[in-house]
Each structure stands twice: as C-alpha cells, then as structure tokens.
Amino acid sequence: MSTPSISAPDFAGHDFDYIVIGGGTAGLAVAARLSEDPNLVVGVLEAGPEALQDNAINSPGQFLQILGTKYDWQFETVPQEGLGGRALAWPRGRVLGGTSALNLMTWNRGNKEDYDAWEQLGNKGWGWDGLLPFFKKAEAFHAPDKKTQSANREYYEPGAIGTDGPVHASYSKQYSKTHQLCYDALVALGIPENKSHHAGSNVGVWTNPVSVDPDRNTRSYAAPAYYVPNSSRRNLLVLTEALAHEIILEQKSGQWTATGVRFSYGDDSFVAQASREVILSAGSVQSPQLLELSGIGNPQVLEEAGIEVRVPNPNVGENLQDHLMTVSVFEIDPNIQVKNLGAPASPFCYLPVSTAVSEEESKLLLSKVEILERSTPEKDEILRSRFDPEANLGQFEYIFELGNWNSNFHPDPSNGKRYASVLQILQYPFSRGSIHICPPNFSRKDGSRSTIATKPAIDPGYYYGEKGEVDLETMKQCMRFSDKLCKSTPLSSVVGSRVAPPSSVTSDADLRDWVARNTTTDWHPVGTCAMGGHDGIRSGVVDDRLRVYNVKRLRVVDASIMPLQISAHLQATVYAIAEKGARLILEDSVEKGT
Template identity: 30%
Template structure:
C-alpha cells in the first residue's frame, strides 16, 4: 500500500472518502492484483491518532480535530437551536470517532429499500454481506458471520448501569435478548461493539491495515476532493487539493463516491449534477439534471438524555461508555419498535438542559431516541465554493408524530427508573428532575433533541423522479460514477448506520467486481 508516493496520472478506481464505506471498497477492490486503486481521504491517517483507539472516551472526539464540524441548520421547533452533526475526518471516517455500536435493526428495514424502488436490495440480499464483514464473538450462525475483518464483541464485564438496564427492562415485562442482531430486536440487550482487546476496530484498522502490502493500493490522506471531472456524460476522475493548488487524477474504470451523506451530494452538486434550479442559482453549469440530489435527508432524533444522580461513584468508564441498548414501541399497534435507548456512564445533556439543572457529580443517563422518524429534510448549496459547507436540515419534529413518540420515550425511561433494578442505583432524577407531563414534556424534548449522527438518504437509490443512483449504485445519467455510502439509503434503517454502510460497501465491491 503506497501512502507517500506522488499520485500517478490515472488509476483504475478512484475512491473518494476513506470512511466506513471507502475503506471497505478500497480493500476489497485491491484484492484483484490486476487493478489499481486510489483512496483519497481529506483527514489525517489513523496511525498515531491515539485518541481514536480508546472506546470509553469516544465522545471527547466530537467537535475535535478528527471531526468535520458540521452543524444542522437552526430549527425553530427546537427553540432555534443549531444541532452539531459530527462526521469523521480521519482515515476510517465516522467508524473512527463513533460509539462503535454494531447494530443492523430488523429485516423489514432493508425490505423497505426494495419497496421504495431499490430493486434487489432487501434483507435477504444484504445478509451475506453483513456476515462477510463480521468476526462475531459468538461464532457463525445463520444470521452472524465469523472470520470477517470486523471483530464484534459484547461487554465482558458490563458497567452496573448497563446491567441495570437489562434488569429494569425485564421487570417491566420486556424481553432480554442474548444478541441485539439476532432474529428479534424488541427488548434489552448488551451492545454489539466494534471493539477488540479494549481498542476500537475502525474500518481503517480492519480493512486497510491488512492490505498494507499491496502495491496496487494507494492511500492518500490530507487530500480534499473538490469536484468531479466529467467529460460528456462520463465521469473520468476528480479534482483535488492536497495543499499545493488544484490537481487532477483520472479514473480509467470508475470513480466511487464514498464521502458520506453530506459530502457525496455536495460534490455532485458542485460538479453540476443535481437540481438545475439550485445549480443555476449558484452559477454552476448543469451537466445532469437530478433534482433528488440532497433531498430525502433522514436522521434519527435523540434526546440527550434523562439524567440521574447515582447512589454510588460511577468509577472508570467501561466498554464504549455505555454497554446496553433497549428497543420498544411507542404504540403497541406498531409492527416494529420505533424507540431506542442506550445508557451513558456520565452526564448526557444539551447545553440548554445543562444550564437549567444541577448535573454535577456522579450522574449517568438513559437516553431515548426515535429510530423511525417521519420528518424528512434536505441538503442544499450555500455557495459554489467547495470550502463552504452546504445547508443541512433534517427538519426535526416537523412531523408532529415524532414529537409524540419522543414524549412517550421520556415516559418509558421514568418507568425504567422506578424498577427495583434501577432504584438500587439511582438516588434521584436530575435532568429533568421529575417525571414530566403534557406541555412540560414537549418543551423538554425540544430543548434536549439532538442527533444519533445517522444522516442518510441524500443520494437515494431507485428509479423515481427523485432517485439519484440505480440498483447497482450508478449515478443516473453519468457513466463511470457510483455512490456507495449512507446517502444511497432510500429509507433510513432503525439502527446505527455503521453496520448497514459496511454491508452496503461489501455488496458494492461485489457488484463492481462482477461477483453478483
């Protein structure tokens, strides 16, 4: 793997973005010694980036040197707040700064992709690629993989508040699951984590490091792609800036956009591929009219969180600073769980909530969020300058059903706190300091609402008027260009997005190599 050589004029494949998807694609494609692969990452390399390796302190990475620093647009439904949306800017991308949760939701989530127009994309089609990626501590089963690049483990010695969540859920008559990625997802379970021997397992470590000896794989960091090279109706490469002015590199076979649900649509629009009205507004020549670029933006709203004062010192952080999750339905009539919660071995509160309550000392949180939100937003250009971030707006709570579900989520957390399992750990609630009802609960939701960091959908897969890529991830109307990241998901799965992005990238590699 070449990391310092001057870039050649052309490679067979140019992969834009060294994150969860890009590392997978570059590693898998370069298994063929007859092709050359170039991976370009805007951030630094992961070697020597010591802070990313420590699972229990991952939250300190947010807003730091390995984060793009994006922010959602101010939302009047959240009191005018602008919610930060962390995205990894380091080799491994968000898999290098996230909470390391490996969770794929339920089968219906992926069947919904096919129902939305993504032909051939369903749970049955994706399951082999989830399994291919995994080295599950429990060994191979019909649903789990063994021997794959990503080591997946559960907490061996869970923190008491993680164990407490399992006990509390059981007292309320909810299931306690052995595996959150098993046949059923409703209930409580210890988290599946991309953690091995106490260290984070990012896609950079799992996929790229083992490929280090391949002469046909070139990985360049600190290189920002600023546009696509389009000749007629074919993408022939990219423009990039490595600190020495604008340069170009050509892709003889294909250019593969893996820059994520924010940067992939942004690059398409900067290159003249998108809504013609928006492009012309910013003086960008229209190459391909694809009005769906940037539309269909989806994310999971999260409440940061319900905080409790602990009866005992919390002690050092363990695992990923959490360790257990819970899924349940805001309405028993729903076919699948829509609410999700996790524990936090410390304070979890927005600045607005922290300013209203005393959260000093030994405080922990149980944080609920909505995994099946109805609100849909969009990403739009702010400028034709690549250095200017786009407008990103998930339109949280614009659908009133989302507010009602999150209020129901608050109630369930207080139900859990009233069980014997948690009463043994909780001295009293601190933020909020009591069970809320009616308008109070709605106001707390608006002050506490943030993000799970699961932005998706902005280059949606399908064949309708707003579709951006087809079922082989090829951009409509452009030859030699595919998108393979969370942006192509037509429907956001009810889970953390790292696992589905990895599976999607595994399948993309198989499609490109003609193995499927």
C-alpha cells in the same frame, strides 16, 4: 502499521481503473475489495490525515474526546425552527477511516423489515436476505465464553454472524453494576430478552456488542480493518490530506461520463483519471455536495451557486433522515462508580410505540399518522405501518448510561451528586430535510461559484411541518417510558429523582416544550443520494446497482444511498453496503468484459 506514502503528483499521474472519493467507513472497504483483483488499480482520496497511531482514536475509552478535533469536519445544521431555532453540531470523520474512527463503536443491525422495505421500494437485492451475506463478510465476531455469556447476557445467533471479516466485533470486558440492574428492570417490565438480536429482529433487551478488537483492546475501524492489512498491495494507492473538489464529467457518445477527479493537495491543484469508474464514498453530507459541485442536482440550487447544470436531478441532497434523541438525567447512588470502562457497555432496548406508551396514547399517535398528507405514498405507507399495534419493530431505542449525557443540563460540580442518563432515540422519523451547497457571497459579474471550501447547508427539518409534528408527539409520549424504567426494581434501588427534565415539567405542554428545546441528533444521517427503486430518477439519485442516474461510470457507495432509515446504529450497515457495492462493481465489470 503502514502509512499512505504516495505523493500528490504521483497519484495524479497514475493510471487508475477506479478512484474512490473518501477514505472512510465505506470508501476503504470498497477499495480493499476491488484491489483484491491484482489486475485492477485502485486509488483513494481522503481529505483528512492518517492517524493510525493516535491513541485518542485507538483507545475505546476516549471516544468522546475526538469530537470537535482536527479529525472532525465540524459541520453544523442551519437553525432548526422545530428545535426553537437551535443549530446542532454534526460531527463527521475527517481522517483515514472516516466516521468509523469517531463513532461510539456500537455494533448492531436493523430489523429484517427495515431492509426488506428498501427492496419493496424496487431496489432489487437490498432486502435482508440479500444483505445478510455482506453483514457477515464484514465482521469478525468474537464469541464470549459460556461463563461470560451467562453472567452478562451476551447472547448471539451463530448462524447470523461473521467470524473472519476485517472488522472486529466483541462484547465489553467490563460492566458497571447498573448494567444488570437495568437489564433486570426491563425484563421485570415485561420486555422480552432478545438472544438473536443480529438475526433480523433487535426488538427487546440485549447486551450491546462494540467494534473493538478484544485482543488488543483497540477500536476496530475502517483504516486498520480494511487498509492496513492490504497497504502493501501495489495496486492500492491512498492519498491522505487530499481534498476532492469535483468529479470530472465529459460528454462521450452524447452522455455525461465520469472520467476523473479534480483535487487539491496543499495549495496545488491536480486531476486524477479513472478509466473505469469514479466511486463517491464521501458520506451523507459530502456525497451530495460533490455531486452538486460537479453539476449534478437541482438546477435551481446549482444556478444559485454558480454551478453549470449538467445532469438535472432534484433529488440530490433531498430525503435527509436522521435519528432524533433526547436525554433524561437522574440522580444516582453516589456509591455507584461512574468511571470510564472503555467502549459503551450497556443493555440496549428497542421497543414498538405500542409497548413504550399506553394503549390510549398509542391510538392517539396512530390517528395523527393516518391523516398525514401522502406526498410519497409508498415510503409514507411503510412508515405508517410501523405504528400499527401489531408491528413488532423498534420505533424507539433506550440506552441507560452512567454520567450526564444531556449537554443542556449543567449541575453544580461541587454538590457531590452523581448522575445517570437514559437516551431515547427515535428510529423511524417522518421528518425530512436536505443538504445542499450554499450560494456564495458573489456578484454574478465576477463569475464566482460555490466550492468545496464552503460548508453545505444542512437542514434536517427536525420536528418541522405536519410530519415533524408526529415525530415531536411520538418523542414526547415515549419519553415517559424512561421514568417508568427508573422507577422499576431493581434499578430503582440506585436511581433517585429525575433532574432533566426538571420535576417542574409535568404537563403535556411543558414536556412538549422541553423536548423541542432539548432534542439533539444521534448522528445517523442517511438518504441524500437515495436509491430510486420503482420510481427511478423521479425519486432517487442512484439505481439499485448504485449507479448515478444519467451519468456513466459514476456510483455512490455509502449511507446516503439508503432510501429509508433503519432501526439501528449505522456502522455495521454501512460496511454491508460497501461490501455489496464492491461486489456489484466487480460483477458489472465482468459483464462488460472490461
């Protein structure tokens, strides 16, 4: 495999057409597609190292061992009032390939309605039909043989998948005994099998594909997928361990224009120039951070941090949405082998609220939703519609996994007991938060300012306010489905008593308290540089061609542009955003004749 080999001075002295900030999931995909044109010179700045040979990343079975290492930015939220004052770890990839090198490799898509909602908000071309070609362009799906497909329920819709893209997607080669037991229990509960879960609806139960190259049994992520095959291109230059500090903005014809990037390598500082565009692909945490450090954002936030205001936009860093998760833990038959089978291999189940709770509870939740203050009518109305009893959308994801996945449950290892977990993940949160640069500990007299070295303040606002109250109530009610699942045959033949929440948690009040004290994140932040749609800069940061409002030659291409959360893990969608973003950039370049 090839390793990035350009020096920092050479990178800074290069004549680039495009500079991509962030060599992660989206950034490497964008750079690879732009550099397909040999007349374009593309540079990529990545803060982390390359780790192409590191088995901790490449081996699917070691996915949890990478978190908290040198490959992780090790971000943390501010204490969350809605979680009893707890702060949560927020892993993000600091390595060539970004978070695609750290994630759990889940490969799925949201519902057609999720993406159509983006277009409904005024973002032309971002509905399901507009995105499907880019989902397919990114993936190389390995279809299972008929025998395996039947044995493990490995279903797919041929017309909805891509077969020759850079990222490998496949079904696991091994499954535990509980895979079939859980699958059958869900079906016995009346949950429909979904044999076309990539084709616009993931509701129901289905077997989960993963981003693994089945021929090599290695993680398939952005670095080996998009960079390595193209690393010999003379017009694609990647500098790792280079930390971007700010986007260089200059006044041209009376408008702020991105002309380059100031970055550091070791103790030295450099500036690299881009003659066409700077493309920000630093993710939902650091894309807004870099915009603010460059003078683009809420004037109050910038002034408190000692940053000169260049382009006022109060939406930068706002609209943060994340998937919230609780984990129930059950004792399990000690004869069940709890061992690492590689990438997570489980039946996935997405359910509407009306399926996961009783009719009475569903009506109660709907009544709470209907009285919410309509601060952003169009977005709120879309979220309200997903509680409609007729809506067939996955408000909740349920995953049954062997082992203890609850970080707050600490059993005595000497008791000889074994455990299984049910992960309950809220897909369409009302909770909203923000990510902003922090005011430094400085005196105005010495002119200090916030820098990239200061981690931003991440405040997801979990369960906060009346909107967060709806999320908390929804999570509380939908947790009960896990008990129902584990008590259903044939899964009940190997699953015993529940230990988290403990058996003493029976009342609504106790369960509500336990949820607040045990909710964590599924690490799917979006929305902090969202597309503005119909409302433009009044509610967003970029337009539907991903151009930053009121700044020329600057775009954002990553998960931060998503205006509303989706019912899915983010990986495949981020690749689709990158593929589409690269297409938009090339189209605009041709239109301008540049």
